[in-house]
Amino acid sequence: MMNNDVLETPSRYGLTAILLHWLVALLIGAAFALGVVMVDIPGLTPTKLRYFSWHKWLGVSVLALAALRLLWRWWRGVPPAVDMPRWQQQASAIGHALLYVLMFAVPLSGYFYSLAAGVPVVYFGVWPLPVLMEADPVLKPVLKQLHITLVYTMLVIIAVHLLAALKHHFIDRDGVLKRMLP
Numbered sequence: 001m002m003n004n005d006v007l008e009t010p011s012r013y014g015l016t017a018i019l020l021h022w023l024v025a026l027l028i029g030a031a032f033a034l035g036v037v038m039v040d041i042p043g044l045t046p047t048k049l050r051y052f053s054w055h056k057w058l059g060v061s062v063l064a065l066a067a068l069r070l071l072w073r074w075w076r077g078v079p080p081a082v083d084m085p086r087w088q089q090q091a092s093a094i095g096h097a098l099l100y101v102l103m104f105a106v107p108l109s110g111y112f113y114s115l116a117a118g119v120p121v122v123y124f125g126v127w128p129l130p131v132l133m134e135a136d137p138v139l140k141p142v143l144k145q146l147h148i149t150l151v152y153t154m155l156v157i158i159a160v161h162l163l164a165a166l167k168h169h170f171i172d173r174d175g176v177l178k179r180m181l182p
């Protein structure tokens with residue numbers, strides 16, 4: 001992996017990776033909160049429809065930024081793991097890989113669910129996104145369940161990710177959290 005001293009020093013993440021990390025964290029939190037709130041609104045009110053749109057825009061933004069993050073990671077690399085047991089290094093690598101997979105799988109399942117329901121996604125109400133499949137009443141409930149299952153899987157892994165970061169910060173005091181802060 002390439003490491004350029006200007007943006008990425010060997011011991012910590014660069015500013016771009018840090019900004020992308022916290023922006024994606026914020027957008028996932030917002031998409032999740034809105035998702036939970038919107039599905040609980042009874043009937044088909046204008047507010048509910050607006051929340052559905054916002055939810056989709058947030059989710060599509062997560063997808064685009066996840067792609068950017070992955071490209072950035074391949075280009076710039078990541079700082080080497082701090083001194084910790086081998087099983088923790090492996091657990092961290094698996095956890096991060098799963099988070100990347102879910103940053104794609106969660107928005108994509110929502111996107112295809114929306115298409116299966118016959119509702120094309122118009123990003124920010126301006127840019128129509130590709131209609132990659134026809135409305136499909138058979139796939140619709142399957143994709144809905146897939147979206148929900150993947151979302152709650154992601155929630156569990158994010159919780160572990162968060163607890164690990166806090167353990168490194170407050171118990172191990174090894175600077176792992178600080179290298180993801182500006």
Ligand code: HEM
Nearest residue numbers: 028031032035036039056059060062107110111114121151
């Ligand atoms: C990181 C991205 C995303 C997160 C965290 C997320 C999260 C959620 C959550 C928590 C729910 C409520 C699930 C429940 O019933 O408990 C939901 C529902 C939904 N999501 Fe997403 N979502 C994301 C991306 C997307 C995208 C990109 C789309 C479409 C373009 C989408 C479309 C939907 C739809 C249509 C529902 C309503 C399901 C129903 O009919 O009950 N989501 N999402």
